[in-house]
Amino acid sequence: xxxxxxxxxxxxxxxxxxxxxxxxxxxxxxxxxxxxxxxxxxxxxxxxxxxxxxxxxxxxxxxxxxxxxxxxxxxxxxxxxxxxxxxxxxxxxxxxxxxxxxxxxxxxxxxxxxxxxxxxxxxxxxxxxxxxxxxxxxxxxxxxxxxxxxxxxxxxxxxxxxxxxxxxxxxxxxxxxxxxxxxxxxxxxxxxxx
Numbered sequence: 001x002x003x004x005x006x007x008x009x010x011x012x013x014x015x016x017x018x019x020x021x022x023x024x025x026x027x028x029x030x031x032x033x034x035x036x037x038x039x040x041x042x043x044x045x046x047x048x049x050x051x052x053x054x055x056x057x058x059x060x061x062x063x064x065x066x067x068x069x070x071x072x073x074x075x076x077x078x079x080x081x082x083x084x085x086x087x088x089x090x091x092x093x094x095x096x097x098x099x100x101x102x103x104x105x106x107x108x109x110x111x112x113x114x115x116x117x118x119x120x121x122x123x124x125x126x127x128x129x130x131x132x133x134x135x136x137x138x139x140x141x142x143x144x145x146x147x148x149x150x151x152x153x154x155x156x157x158x159x160x161x162x163x164x165x166x167x168x169x170x171x172x173x174x175x176x177x178x179x180x181x182x183x184x185x186x187x188x189x190x191x192x193x194x
Contacts, residue, residue, distance in 0.1 A: 001031065003038035006099045011085050011117070012038060013101055014073075014110040027108055029075065030133070039112060043071055045133040050077070053123045053130065057165045058157060060120015061086055061146040061173070068139035069115040072132045079128030080104035081121040082158050086146060088179065089116040096176055098153055118146040122157045122164065145173035152176045 002015040014035075019026045036042055053059065061084065064070050074083060083101050087094045101111050102124070113119045121130060146153075149161065153176060157164065 001028070001034055003034075006101070008085070008087050008094045008097055008099050010039075010114045011099045012112040014038075014112065016108055016110070018108055029108075029110070030073070035073075035112075039114070043135050045073065045135050047134050047137060048131065049134065050129060050131045053128055054165070055123050055126050055128075056159055056163050058120065058122040058148055058159075058170065059130075059167075060084065060170065061118035061148055062120060063088065063118045063144055063146070064136065064139055065142040065144060066115075068136050068142040070134045070136045071115050072113045072119055072134055073110060074103065074113065074119075074121075074130065074132040075108070075110040076103045076105055077129040077131050078105045079123065079125035080106070081123050081125075081128050081130060083111050083121045084119065084155060084157075085111065085113045086118040086153060086176075087116070088118050088146065088176070090180070092116075096152060098155055100155070120148060122159060124158060144179065145170060146179060147173045147175045150175040 001017065004013040004015065006013055016027050016029060081103050083103050085099045087097050089095060101109065103109050103111060148155065148166070148170060
């Protein structure tokens, strides 16, 4: 596996080795020891999730407040998505910065999104099956979101806005400046992994 720090170093693109021939392929999608060496701390994934979406569906940008903040390790089993992570840690030199990565069943890339980031993706193929590991359980009380179209983020979703398909909830999320006070708990100095 190759672990590549992104423009925000805590976000890591993972390129697994794929062994293939005329029969198909084999790929190791997760190995705890190499993963923790790359991220620099212990991450205890406790739940796997999977979603299927049609083309143009945008899910996000989502995050959870402590004590239910989540790290995610995401990948695409079928299809192609543009995956997006936004730094919402106050005091971070990259606060409000965005990392994007194309994840697909062809490239088998994965993205690690640590706690203190909002996350979302848009489906670029006809359909996509999206899988992710999380290190904390879902908490409706701590569930929050960030506007996908906040001009401060300037995210190019690669699909015209009028063609995007969003849930009612995701169409009404607040902007970065509106969540700023609530996200002060994501101070970059805090160790969110204790």
